[in-house]
Amino acid sequence: xxxxxxxxxxxxxxxxxxxxxxxxxxxxxxxxxxxxxxxxxxxxxxxxxxxxxxxxxxxxxxxxxxxxxxxxxxxxxxxxxxxxxxxxxxxxxxxxxxxxxxxxxxxxxxxxxxxxxxxxxxxxxxxxxxxxxxxxxxxxxxxxxxxxxxxxxxxxxxxxxxxxxxxxxxxxxxxxxxxxxxxxxxxxxxxxxxxxxxxxxxxxxxxxxxxxxxxxxxxxxxxxxxxxxxxxxxxxxxxxxxxxxxxxxxxxxxxxxxxxxxxxxxxxxxxxxxxxxxxxxxxxxxxxxxxxxxxxxxxxxxxxxxxxxxxxxxxxxxxxxxxxxxxxxxxxxxxxxxxxxxxxxxxxxxxx
Numbered sequence: 001x002x003x004x005x006x007x008x009x010x011x012x013x014x015x016x017x018x019x020x021x022x023x024x025x026x027x028x029x030x031x032x033x034x035x036x037x038x039x040x041x042x043x044x045x046x047x048x049x050x051x052x053x054x055x056x057x058x059x060x061x062x063x064x065x066x067x068x069x070x071x072x073x074x075x076x077x078x079x080x081x082x083x084x085x086x087x088x089x090x091x092x093x094x095x096x097x098x099x100x101x102x103x104x105x106x107x108x109x110x111x112x113x114x115x116x117x118x119x120x121x122x123x124x125x126x127x128x129x130x131x132x133x134x135x136x137x138x139x140x141x142x143x144x145x146x147x148x149x150x151x152x153x154x155x156x157x158x159x160x161x162x163x164x165x166x167x168x169x170x171x172x173x174x175x176x177x178x179x180x181x182x183x184x185x186x187x188x189x190x191x192x193x194x195x196x197x198x199x200x201x202x203x204x205x206x207x208x209x210x211x212x213x214x215x216x217x218x219x220x221x222x223x224x225x226x227x228x229x230x231x232x233x234x235x236x237x238x239x240x241x242x243x244x245x246x247x248x249x250x251x252x253x254x255x256x257x258x259x260x261x262x263x264x265x266x267x268x269x270x271x272x273x274x275x276x277x278x279x280x281x282x283x284x285x286x287x288x289x290x291x292x293x294x295x296x297x298x299x300x301x302x303x304x305x306x307x308x309x310x311x312x313x314x315x316x317x318x319x320x321x322x323x324x325x326x327x328x329x330x331x332x333x334x335x336x337x338x339x340x341x342x343x344x345x346x347x348x349x350x351x352x
Contacts, residue, residue, distance in 0.1 A: 060263035109241030153216030156239025159229035160212035
């Protein structure tokens with residue numbers, strides 16, 4: 001073999017080894033976290049999700065990338081928590097309403113339907129609640145999950161197949177809500193309360209299984225419920241508490257290096273602050289889009305707000321809540337609810 005060929009072979013061998021080690025180092029340096037979201041990638045949810053993914057990659061120096069699977073392709077809304085707790089995914093979108101047993105404490109927000117309107121205040125209430133009331137952290141620990149990102153759906157709106165101008169128009173009609181407390185509040189409006197899975201709501205409206213749906217405004221628009229239900233009653237004063245979390249499996253979190261953990265937390269802080277602008281703009285954007293699509297959009301009155309937040313009904317529901325938690329061994333459930341009420345009132349006063 002000539003000297004020239006030997007040098008050529010050596011050079012090729014060196015390049016091959018370099019490429020192999022470069023690939024190994026690259027794969028070792030990047031951690032891909034698999035995320036499952038039962039919702040579709042669109043609107044406010046898609047916007048904040050993609051912003052957060054980019055921030056995570058930026059703040060971890062490229063060490064972490066999030067691979068998102070949208071639209072329930074991995075797990076539907078009722079399967080998400082179990083999948084996350086068991087480590088079948090690294091991160092999942094967790095909407096507490098779907099897990100009334102495992103995340104019962106988080107359902108307490110619904111028992112105070114009148115609240116703040118600004119995201120900064122809502123975020124303060126969520127964070128302060130978890131900091132001051134130990135039961136929140138206990139439920140998260142039991143589920144083996146950690147909240148990474150807090151976001152919020154827009155306040156509740158009412159979408160109907162028939163004309164609707166006030167909550168009085170719910171009476172005698174079949175209405176769907178996504179949790180037990182709002183189903184009770186529907187009954188208090190003399191509506192026929194119906195429970196339908198989120199993924200079946202479009203068809204339920206289309207076929208007349210339900211006459212209307214009450215849920216977060218942006219979620220219903222994103223799922224195109226305003227196609228079969230073109231009569232909308234919207235506003236910002238009812239159902240402020242639409243917490244939606246991106247949570248990580250606790251074992252997965254604990255295995256990440258501390259610098260990576262801190263980077264992810266910085267990304268979440270940046271995103272939650274930026275979310276305020278997205279949140280404020282989304283309401284007006286949806287109203288405009290629905291009007292262009294031929295929907296009739298009206299806004300509920302202060303009388304409607306008081307009608308929905310009927311204290312006589314809510315006190316009964318709060319008693320049920322306390323009795324059930326007490327039966328589960330949470331002896332201080334009444335005090336916890338009182339503390340949550342004070343936190344919410346403190347938050348409301350921040351906007352005055």
